Amino acid sequence: MRHDARMDYEPYRGELLTFCYRMLGSFHEAEDLVQETLLRAWKARDRYDPARASARTWLYRIATNVCLTALEGRGRRPLPSGLGAPSDDPGAPLTPAPDVPWLEPFPDPRFDVDVRADLRLAWVAAVQCLPARQRAVLVLREVLEFSAAEVAGQLGTTVAAVNSALQRARATLADAVDPGGLPEPGDNAARAAVRKYMQTFEAADVPALVRLLADDVVLEMPPVALWYRGSRAYGLFMDRVFRMRGPGWRTRELTANGQPALAAYAPRPGGGHLLHTVQVFTVTGGRVAHNVVFADPRVLAAFGLPSGISGDTSRRER
Numbered sequence: 657m658r659h660d661a662r663m664d665y666e667p668y669r670g671e672l673l674t675f676c677y678r679m680l681g682s683f684h685e686a687e688d689l690v691q692e693t694l695l696r697a698w699k700a701r702d703r704y705d706p707a708r709a710s711a712r713t714w715l716y717r718i719a720t721n722v723c724l725t726a727l728e729g730r731g732r733r734p735l736p737s738g739l740g741a742p743s744d745d746p747g748a749p750l751t752p753a754p755d756v757p758w759l760e761p762f763p764d765p766r767f768d769v770d771v772r773a774d775l776r777l778a779w780v781a782a783v784q785c786l787p788a789r790q791r792a793v794l795v796l797r798e799v800l801e802f803s804a805a806e807v808a809g810q811l812g813t814t815v816a817a818v819n820s821a822l823q824r825a826r827a828t829l830a831d832a833v834d835p836g837g838l839p840e841p842g843d844n845a846a847r848a849a850v851r852k853y854m855q856t857f858e859a860a861d862v863p864a865l866v867r868l869l870a871d872d873v874v875l876e877m878p879p880v881a882l883w884y885r886g887s888r889a890y891g892l893f894m895d896r897v898f899r900m901r902g903p904g905w906r907t908r909e910l911t912a913n914g915q916p917a918l919a920a921y922a923p924r925p926g927g928g929h930l931l932h933t934v935q936v937f938t939v940t941g942g943r944v945a946h947n948v949v950f951a952d953p954r955v956l957a958a959f960g961l962p963s964g965i966s967g968d969t970s971r972r973e974r
Contacts, residue, residue, distance in 0.1 A: 693722050735878060742886075798822070858906060871886065
């Protein structure tokens with residue numbers, strides 16, 4: 657590795673970004689921590705010994721320490737469904753809770769990264785329940801496939817301690833997320849289901865929309881803390897949306913966290929459409945089982961989408 661050339665570190669930026677995202681649950685913080693990792697690596701370049709570890713292993717040791725420091729004294733980043741019971745009031749006030757450090761989506765279109773089931777929102781949300789060091793062990797061993805000895809070196813601990821932490825992390829995760837509910841990227845049936853959803857959403861046809869949903873579908877909308885369960889509640893809420901904002905919405909197809917997603921543009925007075933939300937879907941059995949609707953302007957900006965579109969034609973990104 658040429659220590660005086662920044663480009664030597666660049667091939668690792670994408671995978672370091674997804675590592676930091678899995679650890680922190682925040683895309684924006686992950687970007688900052690990758691920058692910190694690369695800066696520390698550059699400053700320590702004279703101390704790097706290729707005979708002791710590969711450049712990749714060395715960078716991950718730095719990144720892991722950066723993430724663990726960032727996580728000190730912090731709680732997890734949740735989704736609304738992780739904070740309490742579902743609402744039974746489709747007319748409840750949509751009051752943001754900006755004091756909650758919400759889980760953020762990962763904007764796939766901006767990065768050429770290896771997107772797998774372990775980048776799914778449900779998986780990342782579940783990992784947030786783990787203590788920081790267990791989280792690091794799980795990601796380094798299970799996702800990145802470092803050996804127990806390598807992880808012990810990265811964390812400054814023993815192989816026995818790594819194996820014990822991994823066992824505890826696996827047990828916690830098994831209770832928190834169903835692997836069968838995490839289809840791999842490129843699921844054509846899931847994409848097809850979301851495209852039908854988009855067409856029906858644009859038509860403001862709530863009964864048809866409800867027919868595309870699983871009976872126990874979940875709808876949540878960070879930074880609003882409330883959430884809904886069940887196709888009936890989902891349909892009543894969508895009735896409210898179209899009453900409030902009118903019909904004639906437009907959508908763009910996306911992916912986020914390796915999952916099918918859409919950008920929703922609300923009609924605005926005088927013509928055209930304004931970016932309103934990014935919605936990330938989980939599809940099981942050909943039906944929408946979960947929709948996480950992100951409305952935070954900072955989250956929307958991460959996807960690099962136009963803030964508005966003109967005309968009456970939907971625009972898809974495939």
